Amino acid sequence: MSDITRMTSVAALLGDPARANILTALLDGRALTAKELAFAAHVSPSTTSGHLARLTDADLLAVEKQGRHRYFRLASPLVGQMLEAVMAVAGPAPKPVWRGGEALRTARTCYDHLAGRLGVALADSLTRFGHVALSGDGGEVTETGRSFLCDFGAEPAPGKRVFCRPCLDWSERRPHIAGRLGAALATRCLDLGWIQRQRDSRAVTITPAGSRGFAETFGIDLNG
């Protein structure tokens, strides 16, 4: 089996509306039964069964048996990222239906850490440079990452809380960084004056100093 063959097999699986519906229905990480997925896919249970068999066979879905139900979910975060990538190319999502949302989508706090496009971009940057490694439900800081974060001035306070955890961003559908590390990053950005909280909203604004800082330190340009 050649590389191209493997790639086309996977892509072909995404190329059918019923299967695409199944996969997107699972994008949020939940596990659903075959019947629920049949409803989501708008096809009969028998047809759905065939699709599910092929998807699990290709390791796009993982299945868990519970009594007479079978629960399906995405086999790995890589699958979700692939779906996002295809959607990104598939084009402009019919966008923000609701108002005031734009600021929230750009940058907001999620409890004590950063989310929205900024939060996701930060996670991307740290991952790309090998400073942190995010897996399905956990995260670690590498050696280079530790010194990088130390230089940046974001040293997480000690504590019992989980240190670094990916948190799926609902507006971006991709992970940002939560946990003590996420909190430390947000605090440091506030201290540097890179971002400012808005009154009565979780949205935060990026200052001109922040624009420069995020670009120089993390290679982030949200306008680009």
Add this chain to the structure above:
Amino acid sequence: MSDITRMTSVAALLGDPARANILTALLDGRALTAKELAFAAHVSPSTTSGHLARLTDADLLAVEKQGRHRYFRLASPLVGQMLEAVMAVAGPAPKPVWRGGEALRTARTCYDHLAGRLGVALADSLTRFGHVALSGDGGEVTETGRSFLCDFGAEPAPGKRVFCRPCLDWSERRPHIAGRLGAALATRCLDLGWIQRQRDSRAVTITPAGSRGFAETFGIDLNG
């Protein structure tokens, strides 16, 4: 046209071997003519023409007319990222049952530069010694790097193409060096007899001289 419909249309385009070959042939950012792509896709010019029309129509490819040639290239970096994402899921084969696959993972050409374990090791070595600096989507050669490469005999030809670019290696999931510099390195290694192309394959073999050379010059030992 719904989200799912757009997504499946794009995915279905990737689901055909001929089109997948075309897209991967353009992964490094070069622009190729329809005939060259027909060769890469292993189908007739007429068939290729149909595929190219569909790919450009879906905005996966951009086309540029020059005389009686038409040059095709990926329409945006997003397309490349999508391909990488699909390859990442399609994954390196779980079990390298087949000897040829193993050879491909050890060392192969990615059009005109080196990839696989050897390509990644080269990039690592050059980075470690401070000869090049690779960031997210760009790369630079340092002063010491310039003289080092000059001594080595790998002086990139002048040209419009990007000079040094990291290219995510699908089998190693780490960057190797593409662009004019990558091409120059590959050419020099061939000239030195360190590597040899295999017929009908992108795999390259490392000669005994190459083993010594890579070890002495770059500190690379792929068996280690």
Add this chain to the structure above:
DNA sequence: CAATCCGTTCGACGGTCACCGAACCATCCA
């Protein structure tokens, strides 16, 4: 102008695959 090469369009052929209903197996419940 003639020869040539690049690329596209057209028509026909063949294989693949999504779909459904009905029958079947497994599990749970009364």
Add this chain to the structure above:
DNA sequence: TGGATGGTTCGGTGACCGTCGAACGGATTG
């Protein structure tokens, strides 16, 4: 032990699509 429900398998049908060769338009070259 029956009956109900979740899920799979099977056979048949129809549509879609990738493929090629042949013919054609456009651009370059001699």
